[in-house]
Amino acid sequence: MKNILHRLRRGAPTADSSEAAIDTGEDGGIKRDIPVVWLLGRTGAGKSSLIRALTGMEDIEIGSGYMSCTRTSRRLDFPAEQPLVRFLDTRGLGEAGYDPTEDLAVCEGHSHAIIIVARLDDPVQGEIADALGSVLRRRPKIEVLLVHTGADLVPDAAARGRAQAATAQRFERAAGRKLPEIVISLPPDRPPPEEELDILIDALAETLPNAGLALREESVTDAESRAFRAVRKTVLKYSGAAAASDTIVLVGFLSSTGIQFAMFKKLGEHYGVPATPVLARRFISLLGLGVGGRIAGSIALRQGGKFIPIYGQTVGAAAAGAFTFGATYALGRTASRYLYTLSLGETPTREDMQATFRDALKRSRSHDR
Known part of the structure; x- marks a missing residue:
């Protein structure tokens, strides 16, 4: 079990690529679901x-x-x-x-x-x-x-x-x-x-939300959004990797979580803030039980849908991947703001983190299929 979790944290999902473009990235061999x-x-x-x-x-x-x-x-x-x-x-x-x-x-x-x-x-x-x-x-x-x-x-x-x-x-x-x-x-x-x-x-x-988000320019309104532009492609890349992993029954939930933590660590390197598991837990705690519960509940429903014969191998898997892409992008956008604030020696607020997450999730998922 430890070996499995170790591989997942390194971010190396596998997925059925019959209807997707799966490319291997440079960061630890992650595979990305390219729209x-x-x-x-x-x-x-x-x-x-x-x-x-x-x-x-x-x-x-x-x-x-x-x-x-x-x-x-x-x-x-x-x-x-x-x-x-x-x-x-x-x-x-x-x-x-x-x-x-x-x-x-x-x-x-x-x-x-x-x-x-x-x-x-x-x-x-x-x-x-x-x-x-x-x-x-x-x-x-x-x-x-x-x-x-x-x-x-x-x-x-x-x-x-x-x-x-x-x-x-x-x-x-x-x-x-x-x-x-x-x-x-x-x-x-x-x-x-x-x-x-x-x-x-x-x-x-x-x-196709993944493609629309990739092609849309991020507006720059302040120093933080300007800093995010430099890592936006990284967040999109990990979002695609998490979505690709979520086409597999059960394993998707575990591997997408590992990829999200790998993204958090990568963002920490960029902002000069060591992204430890303790820091990740503090970040998630700022999002609150409401946000975290909705994500966990939605992922559980979509993962569960993949166990249903025929339906689970098509609609359920697609829904899981689409949702995980949006959720991972929103987490990455919010984590970037969190780490940027820490890099300035300031304290992130719960209100700011939750507002950033809600806005990013709305923009990344025009509708949830």
Whole structure:
């Protein structure tokens, strides 16, 4: 038992990666559950432009910066050196002589969410709708976001509204359900309007919270939030590792706890505050029984759900991973504030810690599936 706990504290979970991108990190060999977003659309719909807008990587071009998944589909990890989100970019459907069967099968099996990219001035979307319907018959629970691009290409508001409604109706018939949708301009010579980009990231956060959080910039309001920016990627990385570990029955609860303590120690190194088990207990005590009890109760329910045959291996495991990602991020954000305050020789307050945790948990989990 001691050996098992020792391995868990080192943070080396294993998880079923059949529907996830699991990468090995540099800190003690931890494995991270990288959210995978699949972009599906016709040639010229704006898939690469959408990735450029989301990541700020202006030099992205087809065939440059991408790694091949198959002969014709590509993936892009962002950031490349320590990925927090992965994009799968399928070759545009509808091209002459292109058989998308292999690409669709590969992308379908490795994606957490789908972004349908459809230009408002292109009414021919039948092949994309058919592909979506085929995927959803096999994976009915996968999240889908419909992004209407080319808002700047249809200047008349009435015509733009009609085009959006017709496209949305086509895809909703194929999906058999109402789809969340947003409209964005993707001009070739400049970034999209900031308000449109914010709406896109908010919608992505609703569809796939892990990816939305990774792509959203943290606001800087004071010296503490500026200091947190330097460790935010570390917190996201450990959150992904904890989520990956939580797809396994029972072991997930133990290993995610070990990963959270490993994150606390890593943050302590950054802030110059030795993060001992005693200090960790003091930190948790400031969060209070109310916060701790809700986390423990929610994790217990999700872990218990994984024992239910069939349901437990799909919905229960996914719920556990999604919740643990958000809870671990909130703990990391709050621990960063706690350790920063100690590094200044000041005393953290219960009210400040609880408010920080609640705010971080709300931002990390737009909704809890």
